[in-house]
Every structure is written in structure tokens, then in C-alpha cells.
Amino acid sequence: MTYKTTLSFTERHHRFLSEKVGEGVFASQSAAVAAALEQMMRDEEERALWLDFVAETVRARLQTPSDEYVDPADVFAAAKKDDR
Structure with missing residues (x-):
């Protein structure tokens, strides 16, 4: 299911989106925004996995x-020895 919404962008962001659509990287500005959101979601999932890993390592x-x-x-004795 898709939802229609209104978004506002800075001139810089709008220009970038328009360029990427013009270059054929994305079919539309909506597709570009959706791709960015998907990347953010993957980044958050990866961050959560790393935080869980670090927390478990600390607990262990x-x-x-x-x-x-x-x-x-x-x-550090060897490093201090070479630091003459």
C-alpha cells in the first residue's frame, strides 16, 4: 500500500533529487526518497545489531x-621501552 504525502525540501535537496531523476538513477523523486528511507532503515538495523554486539561483549x-x-x-612496557 502506498500513501500520498507532502514533503518540503531545501533548494539543494530538490536540485539533487531532480538531477538524480534526470540522470535516470531514480524513476521519480518519490522513488529517490523511498530509497533514502530504506537506507536509513538498514542503517538503523545495523546500528542496533552492533550495539547489541557491543553490549553483549561488555557483559561477557x-x-x-x-x-x-x-x-x-x-x-605497554615494550612501547614505553621504544619511546626513548
């Missing part, structure tokens, strides 16, 4: 026993 690392922690002094 919070479960790491303290005796398994790495001493930062040991980790």
Missing part, C-alpha cells in the same frame, strides 16, 4: 575473573 567481559586481568604496565 564483566564476567572475567579479576585474576585473568592483564596488567597494563606489562602490556
Whole structure:
């Protein structure tokens, strides 16, 4: 189902849409806006997946026993040694 709506654009956006339609990239300005919305939806879905992944990684690392922690002094000792 499609819905008819009214949108307002800046001159810059209108010119860009018109150019893309004129170049045949999109069949119409509506098609271009729909493609942009689809991309925004995909971007949001991807962002949500990454945030879930990061949150799960943080939760898993919070479960790491303290005796398994790495001493930062040991980790950066070689870099400090070369930083003469």
C-alpha cells in the first residue's frame, strides 16, 4: 500500500533529487526518497545489531575473573621501552 504525502525540501535537496531523476538513477523523486528511507532503515538495523554486539561483549567481559586481568604496565612496557 502506498500513501500520498507532502514533503518540503531545501533548494539543494530538490536540485539533487531532480538531477538524480534526470540522470535516470531514480524513476521519480518519490522513488529517490523511498530509497533514502530504506537506507536509513538498514542503517538503523545495523546500528542496533552492533550495539547489541557491543553490549553483549561488555557483559561477557564483566564476567572475567579479576585474576585473568592483564596488567597494563606489562602490556605497554615494550612501547614505553621504544619511546626513548
